[in-house]
Structure formats: structure tokens, C-alpha cells
Amino acid sequence: MLRPIINKGIGRVIESILDLNPALDMDAIGDRFRRDRRVQIRDLLTPAAADAIHNLLAHHTPWGLGWRAGEDGPHALDAAALAALPMEERNAVATRIFKAMQSTGEYAFSYARYPILDAYLTQAHPDSPYDILFEHLNDAPFMNFIRKITGLQELHKADAQATLFAPNQFLPLHVDSHAAEGWRVAYVLGMCREEWRHDWGGYLNFFDEDGDVIAGYRPRFNTLSLFEVPTPHAVSYVPPFAPIGRFSITGWFRDR
Template identity: 70%
Template sequence: MTISLFELNPAIDRAAIARRFAADGRAQIRDVLTPAAARALHEVIARQTPWGHGWRSGEDGPKALTARELAALPPAERQEISHGIFSAMQGQDYAFSYARYPILDAYLAKWNPDGPHDILLEHINDRPFLDLMRDVTGIRELCKADAQATLFGPGQFLALHNDSHVGEGWRIAYVLSLCAVEWRPDWGGYLHFFDEEGDVIAGYRPRFNTLSFFAVPTPHAVSFVPPFAPPQRFAITGWLRDR
């Protein structure tokens, strides 16, 4: 039997979720995929994804390495990258560091034509998912989405920012969590939202088969994952666009 990588749960209460989004500018859909689809997608992301590295340290970046490039990187250069990220976060600069696989870039460059990541991107841009997001956000103009696979492992994070690329058509940011372990709050990796004074006003724990989404721009961050956390914070992330 063929199992879809992206079969939506037919029991989603779209009206209730739309009310939450209208009130807060953010919402979650738990059990967004059917159990079989969620398990199949987790297998692809956790077992079949060649993880590279994305980072930025102040004005240096954003930069990215493929899995092959990362494997060939000399230890001294790895240390230099880590030092730059550390130095940026000691001051007032912006920085991030996480494992990634650029699904859209891979699709366009035909890294693995018709592979599971390509199929996933086509599902994300197909009518069932786009109609769901139009329904729960009220933004009928949503017409396409990009995607990347992300893994925030020990020592990684995404500093406070707001995704202010509205000129590129970004309207909604999304995070499909595929963290299949019972994630302890002490392990960091939360998707945090902030008010104008820098206080945390909401935090979403990594949960399996849960779609979080929010309006752009919104101040948010992924909190630092400490060294003792397991490398299990898998997700598909990206932006839904109106052009």
C-alpha cells in the first residue's frame, strides 16, 4: 500500500483554528497529518536527509554548506565558524546556526529528481495544503510555499528576528514539527514569540506532527538547544507567499 507523505487529517477544525489566528496572529494545528503520513514523513526527514549547515554571524552570512561540503570542512574552519557565531551573540549582532536541507533549492537544481523531498514540496504547493492555510489565515492570496528541512541539534539556535521580507511576498511563516520524542522543556528548541519589550508572550514546544504558523512580520526565535539535548528537533519550515 502506498502511503502519502502529506495526507492532511480530515478532522482538523478549521473554523476554531481560524479564530485563534485572527485573535493572536499565530496558531497551531496538532495532528495536522494522518498518523501514517506523519510517520512516513518523519522517516524521510530523520533517515533520508543529507544534512548540511546554515549559519550567520553578524554581517557574515547567511551562509550554507551542503552535507558533502560540511564533511570536507577542515576542523580549523569549523572552529572559526563557531567562534564567529559565538562572538556575534556576545554583542548585539544577529546570528543563527542549525542543520538544514534546502528542499526548494534541491528541487530546482534537481539534486534528487522525483525523490521524497521533491514529492513533499509538491504536496506543500498543492491545493489541499494551500486551501487549508487560506482557510485558517483568511489570506486567500496565498499561492505557493517554499520549504527546508531543519534540525536544531545541541548548541544550535535561531536568534530573535521578524522575517520582514514582505517585499518578496512572505505572508505566513510555518513550522511543521516532526520531533518524535517526548521533548523536555529543559532541552530548549522552543519557538518563542516576543512583545515589543522583549518579553516572551508565547512558546511552542517541539511536538510531533504539529503545524505552527504565524503572520509575517512577527518577532520570534528558536531557543538555544543545550549540549545534553538529543538531536531530534526535526521540522519542515518555510514561508507561504502571495506572489
């Protein structure tokens, strides 16, 4: 039996933090995914469940940092290591990322993260709300929903990471191709509470073989974006004037 979670922000017990909106038209959503190999589902969860996840992301997450600058990285700093990093070193990291992105041949990224799967497996924060969320994500009700939408009955588990793209952060064009690890469908559970302006960046963009954007999903509250692996995609640069609010849970649904 799944454990309930307490939404500390509203003082309410949520029996399932992934309670699906009963008004979802699963057949229509599934048709869109099978046609385009991607879909963004709006109003995914009940209001109470969506509020609980947003509250967890916005107010109860020990954010670390994921970054890379060319051949330097990838790096994954937890919240304690990030807090201990001197300001001069933070500035040096930002400079290395900037210079790597000036080159046409180097790759770089920067975003805030909390490793839900790793924390669960190592019991870093036993019985935390994120542990419970991870269990709900992998339990039969939600996994059956994902199987129905994608038509992939072989999917049997998910990994997870809390992700925040704050001002000056981004994830350039790349392709997830970890077939040996069973990655089949990538997901972004979006919890962007703000009415996100188009020029605040943070879009989940998809590209064709010529590098043209063929679709883009705006950051929204209570959405689930799904796309087949491998698919060229990126999260666009969040400019300095954007608010801190592009919150999500991200990962892959896997067949092994």
C-alpha cells in the same frame, strides 16, 4: 495528479504525504489564528503521513549547515561542503558564532538545513521524496487548508526547507519582513518524535515590543505552527545535553 511517496521506514506507499487528520476542527483553528495571528495545530496529519515525513527527516536527509557570525555570513553549506570542512575550520566557525553572541550588537545563528525548494528547482535530486513532498505542499488540497485557516485567499504557493536544531544550535530574535517576495505566513511543520523536555530548548518563541516572551510553542510531533509575517520570533538555544530530534519543515506561504 500527485505522485505517491514510499515510506522506506515502514515499506508503505503514502498516496499523499500531507494527508490531513479528518478530525481537525478547521473553524476553531481559524478563529484562533485570526485572533492571535498565530496558532499551533496539533495532530495535523494522519499517523501514516506524519511517520513518513519523520522518517524522511531523521534517516534520509543530507544535512548541511546554515550559519552566521556578525558580519560573517549568512552562509549555507550543503552536505558535501560541510563534510569536506576540516575540523579546525568547524571549530573556528563555532568560535566566531560564540563571540558574536557575546556581543550586544551582533547577530548570529546556527542550524542544520536541507534546501527543499532550491533542490527542486535545480533538480539536484530528481524525483526524490523531498521533491514529491514539495509538490504536495503546493497542491490544492493543502493550500486550500492554509487559505481556510488564515483567511488569506491570495496565498498561492509555499517554499520549503528541512530544518534541524541540534545541540548548540539556535536562531535568535528576528523579524521576517520580505514583503517584496510575497511572504505572508511563516510555518513550521514540526516532527519532533521525542517527548521533548522543557529544558531541551528549541522552542518557537514570540516576543512583544519590549522583548518579553508572550507565547512559546514546544517542539512536538505532527504539529503545524503558523504565524503572520512580520512577527518577532526566535528558536531558543538547544543545550548540549538535548537529543538530536528537533526536526521540521519550515518556510513561508506566499502571495507571489
